[in-house]
Amino acid sequence: MTSRYRILRCDREDLSLIRKQLHRRAVPSPELSERVRSILARVEAKGDTALAELTQEFDRVALSPADFCRKEAAEPPAPAVRKAIAWSLGNVRRFARASRPRDWRMRNREGAWVGERFQPLDRVGVYVPGGSAPLVSSALMTVPFAREAGVREIVAVSPPPIHPVLYYALRTAGATEVYSLGGAQAVAALAYGTKSIRPVDKIFGPGNAYVVEAKRQLFGMVAVDLLPGPSEVAVVADESARAEFVAADLLAQAEHGPSSRILLLTSSQKVLEEVVAQIEEQAEALPRRSIVEAVLRDHAVFVLTRNLEEALDLVGEFAPEHLSLAVRHPHRAAGQVRHCGAIYLGVYSPVAAGDFLAGPSHTLPTGGSARAFDGLRMEQFFQRTSLVEYSRSALARVEPEIARFAEIEGLAAHGRSAAVRVGPRQVAEMKRAALREGAPSTKVK
Structure with missing residues (x-):
């Protein structure tokens, strides 16, 4: 077995030490916290002026406050792209409608009426990451939930320049305002408000470490959905697993970025060896090979367990964002897993389907926070009120x-x-x- 991967064996190593290696918490560095605090203070004090300065400083784009808001019509992309966007939107909207919270009431012991009422929020902000590629799926996994909830004002922000396909997706999904702003400064604008941007009631969406830390620091004065960090996947595989499928899922999450995490737990030595071989073979042809290799070097763990039950127990300790169950009886195995953001059952359920179009939002808890936090869900776009009569x-x-x-x-x-x-x-x-x-x-x- 090649030594360039981190491979742990439950039959040879202290199980408590393995659990300790898998356990993790996302804690920002003091330096990052201070830099974000400074950005937030600048936006609070100087408003639009600070936004223009910070956009020039971080994004190398010169924008005046008049340029922040994108108002032009969304130019339709190619027919094949429109079809993919429409397919995803259809699934997400149907899922959102099905999971919409409903008012209810009941009589308590003394005969009084008690219940709950759900009303959509008035104004929400949605952060959509920018970077090397337009993350259209992030727009489609957030904005439609707000639209189906009945939120009247949906404010989207994304780093400039906003890709035309992303802008089309945002408008098609239901965004009522779109601003060319990114980073912690965009989150600050949504929370504090400026002359150009009115504040929102709640902020949704993933982002880089600056965005996540800004949401953390502003929580309380504005509501936030969750604090998602680098993408991660765990695969539990038994002897029935298809190695090429498992390797493909691991590599798919690795290509998100160099801080992504991938974990394989299997009770089969043969499957482990075949997956490692498939990873090396498939990685050769990936355009993001350098990013993938950084993840394999720094954030990949392969665990050989003594049995399937031990693998399922350990994956609960890891509490992954995504969990793929490449096992003979995935539904039975899912019942044994305590903590994770989303479960993909069976060999024909790639995590990519959930990332792009299955229906549930792909904004999920990371860094072990799935032990206590949920992913983005329809209920988060509502304000819940108790009723007593x-x-x-x-x-x-x-x-x-x-x-x-x-x-x-x-x-x-x-x-x-x-x-x-x-x-x-x-x-x-x-x-x-x-x-x-x-x-x-x-x-x-």
Whole structure:
């Protein structure tokens, strides 16, 4: 077995040390946090002027505030591209509609009505990464959810220059405003607002380390979806796995960028050797070979487990963004996995299908955060409100319990707010209690 890959064997190495290597948390460096804090402060203090300066500084693009907003018509791309975008949009919209939260209510023990109401947010911001290629899929995996939720104002930002196909996808998906702005400064503009850009209620979308850290620092003054970092995939494979399929999935995630992470867990020595051989063969023909090789060198782990159950247990410790189950019984295996962002079941479910068009959003928790965080979902575009409705008879049934809690917590006005609604007997009892405690009876009316 070639030694240029990091291969761990559960039958030879301390399992607790393997778990420790797989466990990780995304923590920003102090230097990054300080740089982002400085950018946010500049935008808050100088508004559009800071945005223009920072766009020139980081993107090497000269834009005046009048140039931030893209207003021209979206020029249709080639028919084949339009077809692909339409296909993805159709799937995402159907998934969004199916997962839309619904108002509901029920009667509790005393007969009062309780429930929830969901209303779409008024104005949201969507960050779409730029870079070496237009990430059209990121637009299609976010904006349609807002549109189907009924959000009235959907503000998209992306680093300049915005690729024509990306701009078409944003407008087609439902963005009502599109701004040529990127990085932490774009997130700051969405949160603080400037003369050119009104602030939003919530910010969605993935981005680089600056974008993620800006969302982290601004959380509280503006809502955010989650803090997704570098892409990652874990594949659990048994002896039935097709090595060329497994290698292709691992390489697909590796080409996202040099910080991507890939993990293979298998109980089969034969599968492990075949996957490694396929990785070396397939990587030769990839345009992003240098990026892939950096991931294989720095962020790839191959684990040979003693059995499938151990592999499924360890992948839960890793809590991957994407999990591919290349096993004979994927549905059974999925039931044994505790933590991950998305599961791809069976050999004919490539992660790329989820990345581009399956329906669920590909914005998912990374860095081990899938232990507690969800990926982007329809419910996040709504504001949830609890509903409580008591009748006099229902309130009368529990007024003594309300009075007891009020007494325990020393909140007399709380108790009176219930007692005054159900009749004079309870008010009289409160007066007597107040007198026993030495309070003037005139305080309880």
